[in-house]
Amino acid sequence: MSETSASDEILTTADGKPLKEALAKAQFFAKRRAFILVLPLLAFILLTFVMPIGQMLHRSVKNEGFTVHTDVTTGVRTPIMTELSIWFDQNPSGTVPDEAAYTALRNDIGALDELRSAGSAGTRINYLRAGSRSLFTKAARKWDKMEAPYQDAFYDLDDEWADATLWAAMRQASSSYTFDFYLAAMDYTRDGDGSVTKVNENRQVYIKLFVRTLFLSLLITFMTFILAYPIAHLLATLPLRHSNILMILVLLPFWTSLLVRTTSWMVLLQSQGVVNDAMVGVGILADESRLQMMYNQTGTVIAMTHILLPFMVLPLYSVMRPINPSYVRAARSLGATSWTAFRRIYFPQTVPGIGAGALLVFILAVGYYITPALVGGADGQLISNLIAFHMQKSLNWSLAAALASLLLGGILLLYWLYDRLVGIDNLKLG
Amino acid sequence: MALPKHADRLERVWHYTYLVICTLIFLFLIAPILVVIPLSFNAEPYFTFTEKMLKFDPTGFSARWYDLLLTFGMQAPEVPRDSSWWSDTWNNAHWIQATKNSIIVGFFSTILATGLGTVAALGLSRPEMPGRRVIMAILISPMIVPIIITATGLFFFYSSVGIQNWGIPYLGVVLAHATLGIPFVIITVTATLVGFDHSLTRAAASLGANPARTFFKVQMPLILPGVISGGLFAFVTSFDEVVVVLFVGGLDEQTIPRQMWNGIREQISPAILSVATILVIISILLLATVELLRRRSERLRGVSPA
Incomplete structure (x- = not known):
């Protein structure tokens, strides 16, 4: 636009419409077209997912048993x-x-x-x-x-x-x-x-169970962090040819059926299972003092740590991969020990990945059902298992719905936090 | 990650310790999955390696548990294995029935999830999409909400609308599994659409192609790898799902995971391990397929492997 054009003259399109209106109209159509594409799925999810859950919330405050x-x-x-x-x-x-x-x-x-x-x-x-x-x-x-x-x-x-x-x-x-x-x-x-x-x-059972669920989930999140950090670091620093091969070891568990992984842990952890047999065979353990690693909290923690580990490795890896190694080298050349260079330079750059992984693992762990039900025994059960108990055994459906609503409230809060901090768009699957 | 030449002794020690630790963690990841494979060939009904197996004595191994998968539930498993035996297996063996059901449910829920999910991902990746963040959060939520809550909600919902009286078999389970698979389709397809050059569609439009033709000739070939891997994710999700089936599935709607679940809870036998082995092999194949697709997609879009 040249300076000389009159400021009150309205810009128009070729067919004489004011440009502003034409643009607004085009933008409106573009918006509508995008929305129409999403609409069928949105309607589907609202009908098959949001509405059933809403109905369940309703049931937690409504019971017509006596009316x-x-x-x-x-x-x-x-x-x-x-x-x-x-x-x-x-x-x-x-x-x-x-x-x-x-x-x-x-x-x-x-x-x-x-x-x-x-x-x-x-x-x-x-x-x-x-x-x-x-x-x-x-x-x-x-x-x-x-x-x-x-x-x-x-x-x-x-x-x-x-x-x-x-x-x-x-x-x-x-x-x-x-x-x-x-x-x-x-x-x-x-x-x-x-x-x-x-x-x-x-x-008093429920508060105890909520506390136990939170505690075990935190423990599992911490364990996955401890195990994921070294291998994510290794994967991120190896040349791509090698790390792609090692990545398969992380992705294969991710693709393997949950029931298969839980079954494997049952096979390994049984008192007559592979781990106990191996320890007795090597002589670490006497035959009569076999470790009870299943049907208790230990079983739940071990199996769930294994199952949720890929969800920690993948976000850590995607944050660590682009970290420029010259920062650490610069720190070393300025006299930092390797520990200081790691603590002050490398680790702070990986914190977003830790946050993303930890939040995701924690969200998934809090609502876990299958693994605790199979390997948890009596004291390795989580809140989900109690909801299932009230649904299937005691048939106190309103209580099950109330417990589910409380759990859902907590999860949605964490989900919102995850969206704010990490962004759902950044969720990646391998 | 090579060790620099000037590393001192402590660093060397730490470096090798670190590699050992990493090896152990990888072993922790992969060993539990691989351990079921040899155990499924156990000749004895135990869940551990017998003396004979450790000595690689051929009599310690057998395929009897795989055979049990075929015969379990048959009317006459003892007769000679001619064509009538095979048709008995095909029609009556519990695991075969479960496989058929799993494939039917998986197939239809995958079609539903992939179809709806791909179209929605196209809309979501347009920059002008209104309310993108909220809608995305809703669409991804089936992955985040604990499965027990979804199952509970669906149980109440389906019984209140009386879905079992509609006369469409598997309908409830298929709809539920489609819902659970959709987040995976959305995530994978939007990931392929990141960096999609929208001037390509504009070019197609300016050359006179209508939106449908633009989609099938220009966009579809580019996002197809993502669509297929999303579909595979959705299929695996359905193929592995047990809680919703337990809550809303009819008595005759036995799927593989449900059969496994019952097997683990009631009469755990090494037959479960042979099923597990088959499933591990399937997941290895699927993983390989998805990896190949991902590389192809990156090549197609000109994204160097990052």
């Missing part, structure tokens, strides 16, 4: 415990249940019996107060033989019907939405008057 009965075959939904919930609405928390309450309870249990759902309603109360399920199934068998006054009839059936904690639990469960499963997932419970307290010392 709605859903027929398994027909899908018909029938409200249950309706009379009792009206009584709860009319009387504030902490009210001693009167005859009206017991009458409502008797009628509701009668309705439960007709729907054959006393067991499932009792299970919902059982989550809040252990040992309650049998009260409901017993009452459902006897309700039609009860005679007024129902308060005494229930007391005759079982003294526990007078227990304030039972009534508090029923009040809690009478609304479909609750945060109780989060409380349970953090080892808290509610008292008879509805206040939140820690559960008994010997029943």
Whole structure:
């Protein structure tokens, strides 16, 4: 543009449109075209991944076990415990249940019996107060033989019907939405008057398990760092022809089935396995004092360190490769010992790789399931294994969902951190 | 990494110690994978090397566990091995059925993941893509979110929409495996598109090619190696996935990992090791393929191996 052109003259395209508008329009089309390409996949992921997880989060705060009965075959939904919930609405928390309450309870249990759902309603109360399920199934068998006054009839059936904690639990469960499963997932419970307290010392399992998961994941991250650093350094400093061959040794485990690698470790670590046999054979170990390296934390740590090692080596390698060796040489020529040159010059340049690898390994370790389930035994289990236990064995799905949500929250926080510090674009696979 | 001539004794000692340490770490990486191969030929039902094996006595070795893979689940494994024996194996042996299922699930989920993933990667690597960072984070998240959470979510979701009543076999597992494979496709294909010269597509457009033709004639040949390795990653992910299958798969949807899982938990026999050996060999082949593709891609794009 020459200086002489008038500043108020509008630049136009060949067909006379203002250039600014034409550009904006072209840019809008380009944006739309890029977005349309991504849209099918985004929709797919939202439908098959984000929505199911959202639904799971919803389930962690919603449980209809004590409010709605859903027929398994027909899908018909029938409200249950309706009379009792009206009584709860009319009387504030902490009210001693009167005859009206017991009458409502008797009628509701009668309705439960007709729907054959006393067991499932009792299970919902059982989550809040252990040992309650049998009260409901017993009452459902006897309700039609009860005679007024129902308060005494229930007391005759079982003294526990007078227990304030039972009534508090029923009040809690009478609304479909609750945060109780989060409380349970953090080892808290509610008292008879509805206040939140820690559960008994010997029943505190979840916090312990979260702490153990964090501790083991940190340990595994540290172990992978210790093992990955030397070989990443070696790979980065060797000529490319050699390092490509050695790289195969890192990539092969990465490509090998997880179950195969876990099986291999079971074979190696068993008390009659290869490692123990070798040590007995060489004479380091007596035959009767074979090491127990599997079905405990040792097994989990060893196998997971091996499995996650490539995720540490690859980011370290990609940071170390471009480091210019002349920096270290310069430091040496200026009189630094090789240790000082490493500590002050080389190591600081590799810190981004350490961060990226450590964060990735830690994220993957925290949610690990398969390896701890197979080699972990009782004390090598992680939080994922407890989620699976509640999903498959105890069938307390809301608690499983609450635990999963807590885990997911932590993971997403780390993921966000990873994106901020490293950038997802820099994730590389071999 | 040669040792300089002027290195003093301490440095020499350290250098060789360092090489020994590295060798040990490489051994730690690779030995557990290779150890199953000889053990799978054990004549005895043990998971360790027997005396005979260590002496290389031929009677210590046998292929009986590989044979068990064929016969396990057959109706009449004892009859002479003629064509009816083979058809019995083909139709009834548990491991053969599991292999068929794994291949079906792997094939369809790979097609889905690679197709959707490649198109999306094309969009994501355009500089004008709006909200790139957030969308990328969402698309990669199936790789980051613990598998147990994905499986739990899918279990609730599929039972609430009643996917098993739709009458399409394997549908739930295929969709889930496609989701799990997509991050790998995105990562590999966007990596090939880094440094892609967009003036090539503009040149094609200015010469009159429509977008589809531009894609198939100009972009596709350049990114094909990345697409194939992404597809292989997706296939391996599906081929190795067990948790989602356990949670949402039907009873008859037995895949190889699920069969292995059951085998490890219930009646662990060296037959598992022979499966493991076969899988190790497959992964060696896949790794070789991906390496060749990566080199080809670098050559095509004129990127010197960095």
